[in-house]
Amino acid sequence: MDNPGTATPPSPATDRDLPQLGLAALLVVVGAYTFYDATTLRVGFGDPVGPRLFPYVIGTVTVVLGLLLAVATLRGSVPEAEGGEDVDLRHPADWLTVLKLAGVLLFTVLTISFLGWAVSGALLFVGCAWSLGSRTLVRDVLVGAVMAVASWYFFHEGLGVILPAGILDGVL
Amino acid sequence: MDNLGLLMGGFGAVLTPENLMYCAIGVLLGTFVGVLPGIGPAMAVALLLPVTYGLDPVAAFIMFAGIYYGGMYGGSTTAILLNTPGESASVMTALEGNLMARAGKAAQALATAAIGSFIAGTIGTLLVVFFAPALASVAVEIGAPSYFALMVLAMVSVTSVLGGSPLRGFIALFIGLTIGLVGLDLNTGQPRLSFDQPLLADRIDVVVVAVGIFALGEALWVAAHLRRSPAHVIPVGRPWMSRADFRRSWGPWLRGTAYGFPFGAVPAGGAEIPTFLSYITEKRIAARHGKDEFGRGAIEGVAGPEAANNASAAGTFVPLLALGLPVTATSAVMLAAFQGYGIEPGPSLMTDQPDLVWALLASLLIGNALLLVLNLPLAPVWAKLLRIPRPQLYAGILFFAALGSYATNLQPFDLFLLLLLGLLGLMMRRFALPVLPLILGVILGPLMELKLREAMAISGGEVDALWSEPLAVVIYAVVAVAIIAPLVLRTIRPAPAAVAVDEGLAGDTTREEETVR
Numbered sequence: 001m002d003n004p005g006t007a008t009p010p011s012p013a014t015d016r017d018l019p020q021l022g023l024a025a026l027l028v029v030v031g032a033y034t035f036y037d038a039t040t041l042r043v044g045f046g047d048p049v050g051p052r053l054f055p056y057v058i059g060t061v062t063v064v065l066g067l068l069l070a071v072a073t074l075r076g077s078v079p080e081a082e083g084g085e086d087v088d089l090r091h092p093a094d095w096l097t098v099l100k101l102a103g104v105l106l107f108t109v110l111t112i113s114f115l116g117w118a119v120s121g122a123l124l125f126v127g128c129a130w131s132l133g134s135r136t137l138v139r140d141v142l143v144g145a146v147m148a149v150a151s152w153y154f155f156h157e158g159l160g161v162i163l164p165a166g167i168l169d170g171v172l
Numbered sequence: 173m174d175n176l177g178l179l180m181g182g183f184g185a186v187l188t189p190e191n192l193m194y195c196a197i198g199v200l201l202g203t204f205v206g207v208l209p210g211i212g213p214a215m216a217v218a219l220l221l222p223v224t225y226g227l228d229p230v231a232a233f234i235m236f237a238g239i240y241y242g243g244m245y246g247g248s249t250t251a252i253l254l255n256t257p258g259e260s261a262s263v264m265t266a267l268e269g270n271l272m273a274r275a276g277k278a279a280q281a282l283a284t285a286a287i288g289s290f291i292a293g294t295i296g297t298l299l300v301v302f303f304a305p306a307l308a309s310v311a312v313e314i315g316a317p318s319y320f321a322l323m324v325l326a327m328v329s330v331t332s333v334l335g336g337s338p339l340r341g342f343i344a345l346f347i348g349l350t351i352g353l354v355g356l357d358l359n360t361g362q363p364r365l366s367f368d369q370p371l372l373a374d375r376i377d378v379v380v381v382a383v384g385i386f387a388l389g390e391a392l393w394v395a396a397h398l399r400r401s402p403a404h405v406i407p408v409g410r411p412w413m414s415r416a417d418f419r420r421s422w423g424p425w426l427r428g429t430a431y432g433f434p435f436g437a438v439p440a441g442g443a444e445i446p447t448f449l450s451y452i453t454e455k456r457i458a459a460r461h462g463k464d465e466f467g468r469g470a471i472e473g474v475a476g477p478e479a480a481n482n483a484s485a486a487g488t489f490v491p492l493l494a495l496g497l498p499v500t501a502t503s504a505v506m507l508a509a510f511q512g513y514g515i516e517p518g519p520s521l522m523t524d525q526p527d528l529v530w531a532l533l534a535s536l537l538i539g540n541a542l543l544l545v546l547n548l549p550l551a552p553v554w555a556k557l558l559r560i561p562r563p564q565l566y567a568g569i570l571f572f573a574a575l576g577s578y579a580t581n582l583q584p585f586d587l588f589l590l591l592l593l594g595l596l597g598l599m600m601r602r603f604a605l606p607v608l609p610l611i612l613g614v615i616l617g618p619l620m621e622l623k624l625r626e627a628m629a630i631s632g633g634e635v636d637a638l639w640s641e642p643l644a645v646v647i648y649a650v651v652a653v654a655i656i657a658p659l660v661l662r663t664i665r666p667a668p669a670a671v672a673v674d675e676g677l678a679g680d681t682t683r684e685e686e687t688v689r
Contacts, residue, residue: 023603027343034350034365041362048633049625051357054617055364058353062346068339079340079604093396098598101395101570102591108574109587117578125571132395134563143564144571151575159226161579 017078024070031062100131116166121148175301182530186538191234194227195535198238199543200550205572206246207554208565209254212262213485214501215390216243218382219572221509222579229513233532236509237539240502241293244485245543248285248478249554253278253408261443261481261500264451268466268473273408275469282551283411284421284471285478286544292429292479293540296486299433300493301533304522307494311519316627317638319495321647323620326497329654331609344605347596348613351376358622371585378508380577381614384590385607386501387573389597391566396598398562408555411548421475424454428479436487436499443484443500450476486536493517493529496619504611 038055069077104127112120125144126137134140152172155161165172201223205216220239224232251262252269265285272281314322331341354365355375363373413421431446431453454472458464466473491497496518498504510517515528522529547554560568577590600607624638631637639645 020603023599027347030347030350034353037365041357041364042360047359047625048628049621051360051362051364054621054624055353058346058349058617061342062350065339065343065346069343072339077337077339079602087394087397089397091397093602094398095396097395097398098392101392102595105570105574105587105591105594109584109591112578112584112587117575121571121575124574125567128567128570129563132398132563132566134561134567140564140567144567147568147571155226155579159223161222161226163579164582 016076017073020073020077020079021070024066024073027066027069028063031059031064031066033059034062035059097131097133101128104128104131112166113164114166116168116172117163118145118148118152118168118172119166121151175305178526178530179301179534181527182532182534183538185230185527185531186234186534191231192538192542194231194235195238195539195542196546198224198235198240199242199539199546200238202239202242203246203249203543203547203550203554204242204557206243207249207557208246208560208569209250209558211243211387211390211569212247212501213240213243214382214505215386216246217502217509218379218505219387219569219576221379221505221512222576224509225512225580229515229528230531230535232513233528234535234538237532237535238542240506240536241289241539241543242547243502244482245286245289245547246554248289248481249282249551250558252281252285252474253555253558261447261484262478263444264447264477265474265481267451268470269478271467271469272471272474273469277469277471278408279411279551280413280417280471281469281474282408283413283548284417284475286411286548286551287413288421288425288428288475288479289482290540290544291425292432292481292483293486294537295429296433296436296483297489297533297536297540299437300486300489303437304490304494304529307490308519308522311494312523314519314643315641316623316630318641318643318647320620320623320627320638321644321651322495322497323616323623325647325651325654326491326499327609327612327616328651330499330612331606332655337604340603340605341609344600344607345609345613347605348610349617350613351381351610352614352617358618359625371583376589376614377577377580377586378505378611378615379512379580380586380589381593382505382508382611383573383577384593385597385600385610387569388590388594389601389607391569391573392594392598393601394562394566398566408552411551417471420471423457424450424472424476425479427453428476428481429483432480432483432485433487436484437490443481446480446484447477450480489533489536493521493532494519496521498612498615501608501611504608504615507615 034055038052038059041051041055043050043052104124107127108120108124115123122141122144125147126140129140129144130137149172152163152165155163198220201220202216205211205219206213211219217236217240220243221236224235224239227235247262248265248269251266252273255266255270269281269285272278327345331345332338350365354372356363356373366372428446428450431450432443435446436443451473454470454476455464455466458466458470458472464470485500485502488498488500488503491499492503492507496507496516498507507517515521515525573590573594574587577586578584580586597607599605600610627637628634631640639648
């Protein structure tokens with residue numbers, strides 16, 4: 001994070017990080033909604049603070065922080081993006097991969113109750129590996145299936161947590 | 173000596189063959205996950221937490237202790253072999269450790285890290301045995317106002333002292349506080365920020381938050397910037413040390429422990445400062461003796477910071493157990509874990525559930541010892557993990573993140589929350605918002621509100637009740653210093669990055685850049 005070597009040196013073209021204004025706007029919206037949500041609460045008896053004070057304070061400060069961030073952005077405050085072992089900040093971000101991964105996860109959310117963990121988990125692994133650029137499909141399917149079935153049994157036998165079996169009900 | 177007797181009782185409860193097996197599994201799982209690139213101890217603990225939920229409390233503790241130490245050690249293995257610290261506490265270890273590894277002394281670096289962690293962890297845990305009960309007996313007397321002040325202190329110090337940019341730190345903190353608001357209000361039972369969703373009114377599980385922000389956020393961030401060429405991994409044999417290595421290591425181990433524990437034990441700590449202090453101390457001592465190998469792979473530079481790191485981690489158990497205050501990401505996740513086991517850390521914990529506390533402390537000592545026994549021989553195996561192809565590695569991390577958050581409540585909705593929080597984590601990395609203040613906000617926010625309302629209900633709404641206790645006034649004075657001091661230091665001294673350059677850090681990072689290409 002504070003690694004001076006791995007951060008991209010700010011070039012004159014990226015003096016301002018304008019997408020930060022989006023974050024600032026998000027903070028203002030979230031803060032304002034938090035404040036509004038608090039106004040809908042009823043105040044109880046014998047409770048001098050009440051359920052409203054905390055959301056009022058948090059919402060207000062969040063709005064103020066959003067405005068401060070907007071000002072800081074316009075005055076040239078650039079975030080020092082986080083480096084890491086597998087992170088290469090010299091190329092532009094590959095948001096398509098992120099979108100694919102989010103799609104795979106969303107698919108899991110929607111189908112897990114029907115398919116069950118053993119199938120869903122395997123698909124999750126294969127889908128993520130594929131999105132991240134793996135092209136060894138057969139191996140990924142095998143690895144994913146083994147991991148999903150093994151974790152199902154590990155939770156079932158070892159920990160007493162029954163993950164849904166889904167369409168494999170009766171087979172597992 | 174009373175405490176030692178109680179600790180022995182803890183050992184008696186914990187030391188069964190079955191529990192030892194759980195502990196060994198915990199150490200192996202913890203190291204396995206911790207060694208994976210991009211995963212620090214906090215993330216390893218969060219990911220593996222659900223594994224322990226099905227067990228009874230004592231077995232869960234001992235497995236958890238194994239996971240905890242395994243995750244810590246896994247992190248330093250990655251730091252030494254890849255020069256890529258999983259979290260800021262192992263930055264200092266990575267410096268000399270990776271230089272040693274490149275000079276063909278990876279085995280000695282891993283050995284001194286393992287033994288140093290063991291010694292520091294053991295001394296640190298024994299100090300907890302003596303300090304935590306004493307602090308707890310004092311803490312029972314602390315009223316709600318001082319408690320409230322302590323939480324303000326923990327938040328402010330973590331947010332403004334540690335990170336690079338206070339504005340970004342506070343943004344993260346308040347996002348966390350907002351997430352902490354979601355759910356039923358404690359007194360009136362009305363849902364807040366729940367969008368009429370009964371599952372949200374139930375509050376967001378801290379484990380889902382931690383896994384989403386740490387693991388999923390990190391995986392998505394890496395996915396957006398995946399390095400096309402594989403990182404360079406240094407092969408390693410079985411760790412060992414010569415007699416001369418021992419002679420050079422024991423001083424740094426003990427000094428590092430002495431630095432680490434106090435910083436962990438005060439509720440403003442963290443491991444960044446003591447590891448840094450240990451590093452520069454060892455460098456100066458080596459220079460004074462005319463044997464300065466720093467910059468070329470000095471074993472002292474691994475032994476000292478690694479011991480400081482572990483002693484500080486042990487020290488964080490003092491505020492965690494005695495006050496219920498987490499000050500590092502790992503201890504924040506741990507607090508969530510304890511709550512999952514039905515334990516409410518705080519002043520009354522020591523008197524209400526002493527058996528569990530002593531069992532936990534005994535578990536920590538056992539986990540630490542097992543780690544040494546298992547991981548010295550297994551180090552070459554762990555090093556191979558670093559060669560897993562990246563698509564499969566991160567697919568695996570996503571797989572376990574999903575499994576962990578789903579297994580807690582078996583609700584697909586939790587997976588959806590995980591995705592949203594993962595995207596939030598991604599956004600935080602994109603905009604350089606620190607993660608720790610957010611987690612702290614989620615955990616401490618509701619507690620803080622509880623204490624404030626307690627204090628106000630007792631005083632009948634008089635606001636000056638908040639500074640009616642002398643302790644509270646002292647703490648607010650410290651808070652003021654914590655806010656003002658960094659501002660003053662920044663104006664009279666160059667930025668921390670410039671200090672790091674003086675210590676020779678910058679040269680190393682540029683070299684890393686080259687090998688990475």
